[in-house]
Structures are given as structure tokens and as C-alpha cells.
Amino acid sequence: MTNSPLDEGARACALERYLAGDATAPKRGTFPFAPAALLLTARYGRSIPSLRTAAGAGEDVRVVGIYRAMRLAFDAYAHEMHRDKREAEETLAVQVAAAFDLVLGWLRESGFSIDFDFTYSDEQQDTDEHLRLLAGVLALSLWEVGHPPAREHIRGLLPDLLGGPDGWRYVRASVGLAEDVHAAMDWRPGRGALGSLSNALLRGGRLIEDAYVGAPQPAPTWATAAREKAAAEKAAKTVVESGPSLLVLASTDHLPGLAKAGEGKPGGSVGATPRAAGAPIAGRRLRLVRVPDLAAARATLVAEFPDDVAIVDAILGPLAGRAYVALPPTLLLGPPGTGKSRFARRLGEELGLAVTVYGCAGVSDSSFIGTSRQWSTGRACVPLQAIRRAEAASVLVVLDELSRAGTRADNGKLVDGVLALTERETARAYQDPYLECPVDLSAVSYLATANSRAGLDPALLSRFRVLEMGPRTLASLPALTRAVLADIRAERGLNDAWLPGPDPEEEAVLAAHWRDGSVRTLRQLVEGIVAARDALATRM
Template sequence: MTSPPNAGALACAIERYLSGDAEAPRRAGFPHAPAALLLTARFGRSVPALRTASAFGEDVRIVGIYRGLALAFDAYAHEVKRNRREAEQTLAVQIAAAFDAVAGWLRESDLIADFSNEFSDEGEFVAQNLRLLAGVLALCAWEVGHEPARAYVRALMPDLLGLRDGHRYVRAAIGLAEDVDHLHWRPGQGALGRLDIALVRGGRLLDEASRGAPQPETAWNAAAREMAAEDKAAAAVVETGPSLLVLASVSHLPGLAKPGEGKPGGSTGSTPRSEWAPVAGRRLRLVRVPDLAAARATLVAEFPDDVAIVDAILGPLSGRAYVALPPTLLLGPPGTGKSRFSRRLGEVLGLAVTVYGCAGVSDSSFIGTSRQWSTGRACVPLQAIRRADAASVLVVLDELSRAGTRRDNGLLTDGILAMTERETARAYHDPFLECAVDLSGVSYIATANTRAGLDPALLSRFRVLEMGPRTLASLPALTRGIFADIRAERGLDDAWLPGPDPEEEAVLAAHWRGGSVRSLRQLVEGLVAARDALATRM
């Protein structure tokens, strides 16, 4: 037995993409988005186990495919940060294998294409689920070059054209019939939106045949044009606004790359010169001070217990041309949200944030390591500047009081002392690049639970602000922030993980008495887990 797909799952059917009702995967987009949407709409995040599939009214083959997709997407999310190309290739192979399996079951069962979605018995429900899966998986697999998937998509067209509203599929049919080079996948290409190209080309051919109006610009073409305009505007901002020459030249380094050659944050060559050429010889923007009243309102709403700290940090920015925070140390008991406050402060001010965990660090690699070592690298602030392509960044020195104190390989705090001195930072000699760099646009915020163990020289260099325990008055704001973090971690929209309702808020208030944000996070995660466990299964 198996249950019919719900309305959300049917909304993901390939017919909507072929008619142009749903947006096809776009250039540089995620080609497997339709499969991810189908998985979420069909089962959410709780796909039944194979041994319990029948109890939920599901066919074990269908459940097996969905469970495989869930595991594949989870593995992709875990691995993409390490090696994007390998993660994408692995996921593409898994999607193609899932399509091949479902398509094989359809052939074995000799099921006909029926798009009426009006079924009554168990066998028809199984067929409906298999066709839904095959169509969506075919679209994803075709986008990454799986030829059997493209053949499957093209084979659907005669039946779709025969429907009452078959005219909706004419553009796709004509576009897919045109075997031109740019409709084919080539090794090394990403998701180029080939279905979108087919739809546009089919529409253009119809217009040419009828001498109609030109086809409107495609969505991904418009997006590319907007990105180009944004890049041009960003370049204009650097020319007219505050900027800083961080790295004058890389001509003294081995290699052939020219200063300014390449894209910051993109792939780099194997030499230090090619790695740092994108930022060399260029004036990088300094982030302008935003509307401080709006920034204060945002931070106070999220951190109502820290109004005095917000005012103390934002006050010195008044009248400045660009954001430059004096070195600041946030002291407070464990779990008071010091790290999150630091990160949000940087985001609200428009700074790219790098969180450097100091706990257990027993060397001075933060300040950079010599190229004489095989693992040599530039200092952490300079790496943050290159990633952001901006001279203004925020480095959060998390748990500074827990840094190691042995001096065998240098001491972290000694390096921090040098970098947080404004005059020294203006001409900091990076050991990897073997030249002076200007790090005066970098802001530093450190967090610690106690002053014990901190170098007195460091305490004299940093402005010390104390954060107290969280109070019940901040519960609504903290809860909203935690839900936002969980949604960001899981890649969910507000609609899939809404904030707490009044009953849930009462439960949180009854079990959290203030103090630690960490304990509140555990309560919220338990609440979300309870939602998943009690969710209605279709």
C-alpha cells in the first residue's frame, strides 16, 4: 500500500517546469533544488524508516528513494564546505542513480503516462508516486548531464501536448526538439539552466515564425545583468568612498601573476603571488558607518539586556567616515551570548565577520607563518580581508582567556598585541608575504569568561565591557534569534520553521529562569524536536 502525494508534492511535478509555471534551475544555481523541494513537501525532515514504511501507508521502494535523497542532501551539506566540486559530483551521481532506479521500475511495470492525478486504488497511487519521482529526478539529472534523463523528459512531451491545456508545453517541446550545441551538457559545466534555455528558444522560434514580439529576457539573464550592475556600482563606491591600499605589490613573490589579476575569494593558483594578486595594488573599500540609530534599534531589539554595551560600542562611530571599532573585550559568564552578540554587531554594521576560536591555541600562527614552512599562510586578518574584498572586517577572538600559555611556538596574545596597536597595524610585516600590509581597517572584539590568566598588557590595550547574565525580559528576543539561527543552519524558510506560538512561549518561560543562552538554545531545540515528532504524517 502507499498513500497519494499531497498537494505540496504535486506542486513540484515536472509538468510545472515544462510549462514554465515553475522556475527552472538557473545558471550557477543549485540544479537539484526541485528534488529537495519535493523531498521537503512529501515528508519534511522525517522520512519513515523502511521497516515502518507500511505502517505509514507507504511503498517500501518509494520510501527507500526518499530516504536515500535525504541522506544524500545531508551528506552534501556536510561535505560542500570542504570540497565543493567533489560534493557536487557525488550528489549528481546519487541523483542520477535514483532516477535510473525509478525509471527502471516504471519500465518493468509498463506504466503509462497519466497526468490527471485522479486515482483511487493502491496500484494507481504507487504509479502516481513513481511518475512524480521520476519526473523531478529526471529534471535534476538532466541539468547535470545525464542523457537518459533528457530522453525521459523529451518522451513526456507527446502526452503533455495531448492534454486539454497542451498549448502550455509547446515552447518546451520546440526547444527540446532543437538539438543545438548549447542545449547539451559538457564535462566541467555546472547547472546552466538548460530547461530554461529550451523554453526561451522555443518561444523565440514561435515568435520568429509568427513575426511576433521578441521573447522577454530570461530570469537568469536579468539576474546576471543585475549582478554586473552591482559589481560596477561597488567599483564606483571604492573610487568615490573611503578606501585603503592594503597590499601594494606582489612583484617580489615568485610567480607570473600581475597585481589585481583574478577575483578575490575565487579559486587561486598554487603560488603565493597568484593567491594574493587579486588584492595587490588595489584600494579596497572601507565600510561606511551605517545609520547608527537604525543599527542601535536592531541590536537593542535582539539584545535588550545589553543596551549600555550597544551604546558604548556605537558611540565612538558617530561622525566617522568608516567603521573602525577600538579593540574591545566582552567579559561575562559562560552562556551569555558574547560570541553571538559580536557576530551580530559586525553584521549590523556591514562588516564581514571572522570568528577565531582561541581556546587551546598554543602557537602564534594567527599572525601568519613563514613561507619556509610547507604549511605557511598569511595572517588571519589579511585572509579575512581577501575573502571579503574589503579593508574593513571584524575579527572575533572567541574565548581569549582559554588560549594556551606555552611559548614553545610563540604566544597568541603577543601577536594580538602587535595587531591591535593602530600604528603597528598600518605597516604590519606579514611573514608569509614578506612585506608590509596595512591592517588598520580591521576591528577586533575578544570574548572571555574572566580576566584571570589574561596578559595585563592585553587588558590595557582592550576596552573591557562586562555582559551580565540574561534576564527573563530578554526571553522573546533571544528566542527569536535562536529560531533564526536554527533556520539558517537548516536552510529553512520562516514558513517551514515559524517562531514559537503563545503556548510554546509559556513552556519556555516556565523552564528557563534566565542566565545562560546556551540552556535556552537546548530548550528551543527540544521544542523543535517535539514539533517534528508530533507533526501530522500524510
């Protein structure tokens, strides 16, 4: 048995489950150390943990030592309780308290923070994650027998639990315990402090409901967040149920950690473990983006890229009649400055796809396809990261300047990874090295850009459909000028009133000096006009 994987039995004993009301707190008069006994049984069954084999099995000897001491203490209690139950229980309480104090000391030494935001190695994180679980369960047991540090540990957890993504689940416990008139008193054995947690949950629920009766005041932040979360989940479920969807990641149960499938932090920081990284999409069917109104999308793109009507038609045409957006691998060829990257990004936006632009210039490894979790810098493949951010199975990955990727194979080559992921059958069951399980990436679309065919792998040219973009003509000047000005406004935080479009005289200047058809050159000319406006404005 290893220290890293926390099985479902161990996680079922976690303190957070009791505070959220997911687990029933022990009733008054029951064995006060039941949670600790359950955790020990879930972890080692009836056997006695062995320090001799701990290191060889990859376990932290400190953790194994605590469990071994607990097993011996419970066995001694079972033997002595027949002679004097109260004395045996008091002895056990001292032993569990000593174990709790040790675990807290180790957590402080490792730099453990109460927000559970680990930033160190996977091995250290696995150990501290289990120490946190163990500390919570021991505190839960000691709460019943009046151990003050246990009470303070639990109260110290509540504020950060309330501030987390699932904080609303702990509101009832927080409110109910705050209103408990006995909470300020010293707890003694037999008083039933732990058993009162169930009453606290009920009390907190009633107080919250009573606060709403005839109260026109604004809802508290946690209630608003809870409603918004429920509405978002319902909307997402409706979208998936009413349209095409795909199961990208079946499960992360084989990975170490405490994160549950579907209960991560979509779009946000998820910590450093593969299980936490995959949790938000694990076991969930993700939506496939429906094909939008192609006529409207074409009109918008043609207005912005009048020189590329044939390319727009070539890409949008095959989508007619499809249930969801899926583009064949496509390579946009064209001289520098033709706006290939912008065209790819705008195409994805008009089709409703989340766009990830991956800069290929200078990439000299195969990290695009993911890196093993045995490395501290391990991560999932780029397409899977894009899917997780978008919470959609169909996304667009733009491989920008693919021809400038490195060709050395010391650490793998980008092109080899691209060839693997753009093969539909391979993508359907791609074995991600970070999550160490198959994921379905078959709905991901790829658009690559390059200045020429020179340096491109022949296999890649045979896999991708090649569309050539020529230099921009004067027909594109008005649309490109509007786009460049929009970018400058966004960078400066201005609106149309403060940075209007060019007047006729400025348009004539641009037409006269824009000769090479490069968007970069046009950007320089527009910036020159804006700078001239600023200079003239200071003289007035």
C-alpha cells in the first residue's frame, strides 16, 4: 500500500464531509473516536501498519508511525475497556491528542497553509494532503472529549472553507455553531460536542431560512453565489442534454488526491495534482459547439477579410449540414504580415469555438502533447488544457508559425506530436502522459499558419489541407484599419469618441504609403497617425 492514493473509504471520513452535512455526525453517547477508527480501518483494514516496509512501499514513515500508534492504542482500549471503560477512554483520548499534536506540528513545519493551495512537489503534496485529512479526522474525534486545540483547528478551517468555491455548503455549520450558546464553554467528556454538529446544521439551516422571511434586504454573497452556481450548472446541463456532447475524460479515480470528479474549479487554479487538474471535466459529457448561422458568419468574415473570400468559403462550406463544428486540419500559407493568425482567431470566434493560440516558433520539444507527472513541471497536453478552460469538447487550437518550430529530436519534436493528435483515431483515445489515462480529443480543430512550405515535414503537408493567403490589397485597407484601431483602443482603454476612425485625409495618407500589403506595416502607419493626432492636440 502506498501513501499517495487516498481511497474512497479514507476520503469518506474527512472532516469537510461532516461540516458540509454529507456525513452524519456521531450521536451523543456513541464511541467518540469513531471517525478515527473508521479512517484507520479504511486505510489498513485490521492489520497493524509496519514501519519496516513503509519506506520500501513509498509511504511516509511519519504517517505510518501515527497509524501504527493508533492501531496499538485502539487494540489496548478494546482490551482494557472491559475492566474500566472510563479509564480506558481517557487513556485513549490522551494518545489520540498526542497524535493530533504531532500531525499539526508536521504540517506547520512543511509550510502547510489552511487554504490548501500547495505549490511544492507532488510527493510532498501527497504527504501533506494526507496529514491534513488525518488532522481533521483526529480533531473531529477530540472535539467530542473537549480537547481545546481540536476545537480551534476546526473553527480555523471554517473561514477558508466558506471562502472556497464550495463555501456555501459549509454555511449551515458555521451559522449553527456560532449560535450555539454552549460553544464558549469548555467541553468535557460525555457532553456530546461532536454529536451536536447535527443539531448545529439544523439550527443553521433554520436561522438562514428565517432570515429570508419578509426580508427585502439583498441576499448574502454566499446565497447569491450558490444560486448563480446552481443556475450555471442547470444551464450547462440543459445545453448538453439538448445538443451533441462528448465524454472527454471518463474518470480520475486512479490518480492521487482528494478532488472529486466534476467538483474542481473550472477556469481557475486547480492546484498541482493531475487529479485536481482533471476533476472539473472528469465523468462529465461536455458540449460540442453547434454549427452557427453560416451565412451570417461568412458575411462577417468576408467584410473583415475581403481578400480571402475563397478561403472563407473553403473552410465554411464543409460545415453545412453538420451537427457540430469540426474543422479538418488546415494550414494557412502566406507571406509575413498577411494576418494569418488574426484570420484563424476570428474564424474560431465566429464559429463559437474557444481559441488557443500556441506559438510554435522556437519550440524544441514535444511538450505540446503533455509531459509526465513524474516531473515537477508535468502538465496535460495543450488541447486538453484548452478543453478544460472552455468546458467544451470542441475547441480550436491555432499552431502559429509552425514552420519555425525546432527540428532537433533530443526532447521530441513538436511536429511529431501534432501529427499524432491530428490523426482522428489516435485523438479518439489519446493516452495523456500527465493524467495517465485515455482522453477523447477527436472534436478538437487545428489551424496552423506558416510563411512558406520550406522546412515543413512532408507528412504534415499531407495531413493538413493547405490554403494560401496572398498579400493584402487596398480592398482590405478599410477593414484592416478598423481592426488595428480597435486593438489600439483596447490597449489604451479608449472608446470611439476618444480615438475615432481615420478621416478622409488620413485614409488617403494610408492608401498612398501602404504598398507592401503587410498588416504589420499598416499597424506602424496607423500608430504614426495616432501619434500625429496626439502631437497636434498638445499644441491646441
